Amino acid sequence: MRGKAWLGTLLSYFYLAACYVFILLPVAMLILFSFQDGRLPVPPFNGPTLRWYETAMANDRMMAALGHSLMVGVVSSALSVVIGFLAAYGISRYEFRGRRAIQGLIILPLAVCYLLVGMGLLVALSAVGLGPSLGIVIVGHVVINMPLAFAICLAQLGEHQRKIEWAARDLGASTWHVLTAVTMPMIAPALIAAFCLCFTLSWDEFIIAFLTTRFDVTLPVVIWSLLRGGLNPQTNAVGSFIFICSILLFVTVEVLLFRKRRP
Amino acid sequence: MTMTSRKTYKLNARLTLALLASGISFWSLTTTAVAADNLNVLTWCDHEDPALLEPFEKANNVKINFKDIDSTAAALAVLGQSKPGDWDVLVVDQTDTGRLVQMKILAPLNAKDFPFADIPAEIADAKLSSVDGTLYTVPEKFGYNTVAFNKAAVDPKAMEDINAIWDPKYKGRIAIYDYYVPVIEYVAIALGKKPADLNSADLPAIKEKLIALKANAAMVGDVTTVQQALATGAVDILVGGGEWVTAGMAKDNPDLDYVIPTQGGVRWQQGLGVFAASNNKDLATKFVQYIVSPEAQGKLATSSCYWGMPANSKAVLNDEQKKILRWADQPGYIKVSHPYLQMTSDFDKELQALWAQVLQSN
Amino acid sequence: MAQSVDVQSTEARAARRGRLAGFAFTLPAVAWILLFFAAPIVIMAVYSLMPLAPDGSLSSFSLQNYQRFFGEAAYVQAIWNSVVTTAVVVVISLILAYPFAYIIAYKIPKRWQRLALAFAILPFWTSYVVRSYAWLLVLAPTGVINWALRALHLSDKPIILAYNAGATTLGFVHFFIMLNALTIYANLVQINPRYVLAAQDLGASAFRSFLAVTLPLSVPGMAVGAFLTVVLCIGDFITPQILGGMKELLLPQVIMMQLQRQLDLPMASAMSLVLTLIVAIVYLALQRQLRMSRL
Numbered sequence: 077m078r079g080k081a082w083l084g085t086l087l088s089y090f091y092l093a094a095c096y097v098f099i100l101l102p103v104a105m106l107i108l109f110s111f112q113d114g115r116l117p118v119p120p121f122n123g124p125t126l127r128w129y130e131t132a133m134a135n136d137r138m139m140a141a142l143g144h145s146l147m148v149g150v151v152s153s154a155l156s157v158v159i160g161f162l163a164a165y166g167i168s169r170y171e172f173r174g175r176r177a178i179q180g181l182i183i184l185p186l187a188v189c190y191l192l193v194g195m196g197l198l199v200a201l202s203a204v205g206l207g208p209s210l211g212i213v214i215v216g217h218v219v220i221n222m223p224l225a226f227a228i229c230l231a232q233l234g235e236h237q238r239k240i241e242w243a244a245r246d247l248g249a250s251t252w253h254v255l256t257a258v259t260m261p262m263i264a265p266a267l268i269a270a271f272c273l274c275f276t277l278s279w280d281e282f283i284i285a286f287l288t289t290r291f292d293v294t295l296p297v298v299i300w301s302l303l304r305g306g307l308n309p310q311t312n313a314v315g316s317f318i319f320i321c322s323i324l325l326f327v328t329v330e331v332l333l334f335r336k337r338r339p
Numbered sequence: 340m341t342m343t344s345r346k347t348y349k350l351n352a353r354l355t356l357a358l359l360a361s362g363i364s365f366w367s368l369t370t371t372a373v374a375a376d377n378l379n380v381l382t383w384c385d386h387e388d389p390a391l392l393e394p395f396e397k398a399n400n401v402k403i404n405f406k407d408i409d410s411t412a413a414a415l416a417v418l419g420q421s422k423p424g425d426w427d428v429l430v431v432d433q434t435d436t437g438r439l440v441q442m443k444i445l446a447p448l449n450a451k452d453f454p455f456a457d458i459p460a461e462i463a464d465a466k467l468s469s470v471d472g473t474l475y476t477v478p479e480k481f482g483y484n485t486v487a488f489n490k491a492a493v494d495p496k497a498m499e500d501i502n503a504i505w506d507p508k509y510k511g512r513i514a515i516y517d518y519y520v521p522v523i524e525y526v527a528i529a530l531g532k533k534p535a536d537l538n539s540a541d542l543p544a545i546k547e548k549l550i551a552l553k554a555n556a557a558m559v560g561d562v563t564t565v566q567q568a569l570a571t572g573a574v575d576i577l578v579g580g581g582e583w584v585t586a587g588m589a590k591d592n593p594d595l596d597y598v599i600p601t602q603g604g605v606r607w608q609q610g611l612g613v614f615a616a617s618n619n620k621d622l623a624t625k626f627v628q629y630i631v632s633p634e635a636q637g638k639l640a641t642s643s644c645y646w647g648m649p650a651n652s653k654a655v656l657n658d659e660q661k662k663i664l665r666w667a668d669q670p671g672y673i674k675v676s677h678p679y680l681q682m683t684s685d686f687d688k689e690l691q692a693l694w695a696q697v698l699q700s701n
Numbered sequence: 702m703a704q705s706v707d708v709q710s711t712e713a714r715a716a717r718r719g720r721l722a723g724f725a726f727t728l729p730a731v732a733w734i735l736l737f738f739a740a741p742i743v744i745m746a747v748y749s750l751m752p753l754a755p756d757g758s759l760s761s762f763s764l765q766n767y768q769r770f771f772g773e774a775a776y777v778q779a780i781w782n783s784v785v786t787t788a789v790v791v792v793i794s795l796i797l798a799y800p801f802a803y804i805i806a807y808k809i810p811k812r813w814q815r816l817a818l819a820f821a822i823l824p825f826w827t828s829y830v831v832r833s834y835a836w837l838l839v840l841a842p843t844g845v846i847n848w849a850l851r852a853l854h855l856s857d858k859p860i861i862l863a864y865n866a867g868a869t870t871l872g873f874v875h876f877f878i879m880l881n882a883l884t885i886y887a888n889l890v891q892i893n894p895r896y897v898l899a900a901q902d903l904g905a906s907a908f909r910s911f912l913a914v915t916l917p918l919s920v921p922g923m924a925v926g927a928f929l930t931v932v933l934c935i936g937d938f939i940t941p942q943i944l945g946g947m948k949e950l951l952l953p954q955v956i957m958m959q960l961q962r963q964l965d966l967p968m969a970s971a972m973s974l975v976l977t978l979i980v981a982i983v984y985l986a987l988q989r990q991l992r993m994s995r996l
Contacts (some may be wrong), residue, residue: 102835166726189936196741315831558946
């Protein structure tokens with residue numbers, strides 16, 4: 077019996093290791109061949125060289141896209157969290173007719189493909205005669221991320237917080253006062269988590285950005301055109317660079333914001 | 340209480356600020372005006388290298404914006420989503436000049452502004468660049484859509500027969516370039532048809548032949564995908580390939596080669612045009628002049644997306660680059676190759692539908 | 702008497718104020734969704750009923766686009782390809798992700814679990830476009846897999862692994878294993894371990910208690926993972942475009958062809974709506990499980 081348990085554990089660890097190899101293999105290759113000296117990012121490995129990182133950094137279009145992606149991510153996530161939080165507060169704190177229907181409407185975009193959101197905006201733009209722009213990308217990203225922020229906030233606005241809000245209200249605080257001085261600080265971790273999640277999804281979103289931009293594009297769109305515009309390890313360098321930045325961001329958020337709150 | 344209210348005030352202020360900031364940046368984004376010092380270019384991927392664009396941008400204090408197209412149809416699709424005046428310069432298959440002029444998209448140009456004396460006669464052919472004696476597009480770069488291959492794996496002699504690609508011997512070792520115009524034309528040549536006379540009645544036979552070709556192939560892909568597949572050895576033969584796939588890779592994989600089959604091949608030729616609705620025609624014309632100047636022609640011929648022969652024979656290229664481009668063989672190559680099909684929009688749609696059916700065939 | 706009337710009216714006023722306030726708080730969200738999500742879809746639906754005439758104008762209302770769509774074998778094949786690919790991806794991802802999540806939830810010490818999960822989602826942090834491209838490098842004839850096959854003498858010449866439907870599926874499965882592992886893990890750690898102990902006290906073997914207790918209780922997590930997989934997979938254009946080698950087209954590729962080469966917005970709208978309809982059918986089928994998961 078003990079022998080069997082031992083075998084089971086071994087098999088589990090073996091399976092786990094196999095999964096990790098599968099999951100991490102492409103990333104490992106990507107990073108390794110970002111240092112490739114030559115135009116073909118496949119074995120045999122020649123190098124290392126930082127040449128492709130230099131090429132990428134010197135690429136104005138790439139750097140501009142990096143800025144656009146950051147801006148679209150921050151603005152759309154901030155809007156998503158604020159609007160989503162307000163809606164979650166309204167749904168969880170007030171009884172009113174049509175509450176369920178409104179809740180259903182708000183989370184509806186979670187159940188459709190991004191392609192539909194992008195196509196919808198594209199068709200609507202053409203119907204009203206507007207040109208594509210980064211502003212439209214922000215609009216689209218709020219459509220896909222705000223429901224998520226809403227759901228996260230809603231899950232956090234429980235009975236416990238409601239009681240504290242009542243106490244504040246008994247002390248004469250106004251609704252706005254309660255909201256900003258009591259409720260928001262109480263669920264701040266959830267708000268930050270929602271912001272980070274929205275940012276990540278916006279940062280990585282391709283199809284909406286692709287369909288609704290023209291010259292000022294976001295990073296995924298530039299990478300896509302880079303992929304179509306000639307074969308070289310610059311793509312690897314950009315991918316690895318984003319990877320490292322994302323991990324640094326993730327670790328920073330984790331350490332600064334979440335570790336502190338834990339006893 | 341005072342503590343709370345001060346804190347609240349702070350939070351309120353910060354929140355208001357954040358909202359304001361996002362509002363402002365949002366507003367400024369949606370109302371980006373098109374400045375006079377912008378030149379908007381609709382182009383294939385070979386006009387995007389900073390080395391090519393920067394000298395012009397610096398000299399004229401202008402920012403060049405570009406958007407990728409991979410066919411005339413794609414260019415028309417982008418135009419359909421744009422307002423008149425959004426675009427200034429177009430890079431296009433020159434055989435589509437007539438069609439675009441008919442749609443009143445292009446502005447007339449003055450032949451004296453461009454170095455036609457340095458462009459080979461066949462390339463400067465007025466049939467491709469002009470309508471009723473008026474110049475509309477200026478030739479800038481050309482090359483071949485025939486068959487590229489890895490000579491370490493395939494006998495170059497065998498490739499001289501256009502029908503070799505249907506040989507079961509090569510099954511699963513062929514890639515097809517995903518551009519319906521040259522590939523359909525190439526198949527028509529293989530069927531013994533004259534490209535210039537191609538019409539709807541020829542399509543069923545072409546479709547059948549293409550489906551057979553696809554069954555023999557491993558993949559279909561865009562410029563970079565097929566380059567990568569051929570360069571890494573995923574396939575040994577590329578239908579629709581030419582110097583545009585082999586030349587740029589010459590250093591990394593010297594075994595890549597191409598031929599023009601004895602039955603003939605297809606010649607691609609890009610031209611530059613200025614949009615009739617452009618608000619910046621002078622600068623646009625200046626850009627066209629710059630691109631056909633010897634300096635820029637050398638950079639365009641060796642662009643990072645794909646290489647190709649420069650239209651201007653004075654292009655600044657070193658001997659090695661000229662050798663890779665097979666500079667000396669060009670007169671012979673031009674003779675045995677046919678330019679792209681000149682089609683109406685309806686025939687274009689028919690070809691696209693045919694292409695979708697071929698891609699979906701098993 | 703007078704007092705009770707007063708109380709009632711105060712309550713009524715409070716209730717009315719509550720209604721108004723609740724509505725006001727949700728107003729920005731509702732307006733945003735209606736304006737930028739619902740309205741565009743309505744416009745799309747209207748467009749899809751107005752086929753593009755040869756001269757580029759819109760014709761009067763008809764079902765012609767849908768007739769053309771379902772009448773063209775290549776398009777119907779695209780729907781079928783998309784549905785089959787998505788179904789295969791969902792099944793494989795679930796089968797591979799479940800043991801993975803299970804082992805992390807039950808065999809790895811609690812304090813290491815977060816780290817184990819973080820490692821599993823590492824590739825998520827590279828750009829989405831780059832992920833598919835990275836698979837091309839792995840699958841290339843000179844890539845690691847071919848190298849390993851030759852080192853193990855399983856093949857003597859490079860095998861073409863990329864540019865086919867299998868490569869597309871692989872690219873999808875890679876991403877959705879991570880996603881499904883997360884949703885299943887989140888579900889597994891919520892299951893009260895006492896249920897399993899109770900089943901074993903009653904004499905069930907470890908395997909039987911898993912089948913009778915753990916598996917059924919983790920269905921909601923699988924349903925959420927499966928649904929997200931369907932939504933994200935069936936609408937994806939990048940993965941098949943990079944890895945599929947256009948051997949067979951999926952619906953998003955056909956939609957993009959309509960957009961990029963023909964500017965046939967009405968036809969593309971019709972196709973997108975059909976795509977959404979498929980997702981809606983899946984949603985209805987999984988509705989019960991999805992609700993249980995409190996998503």
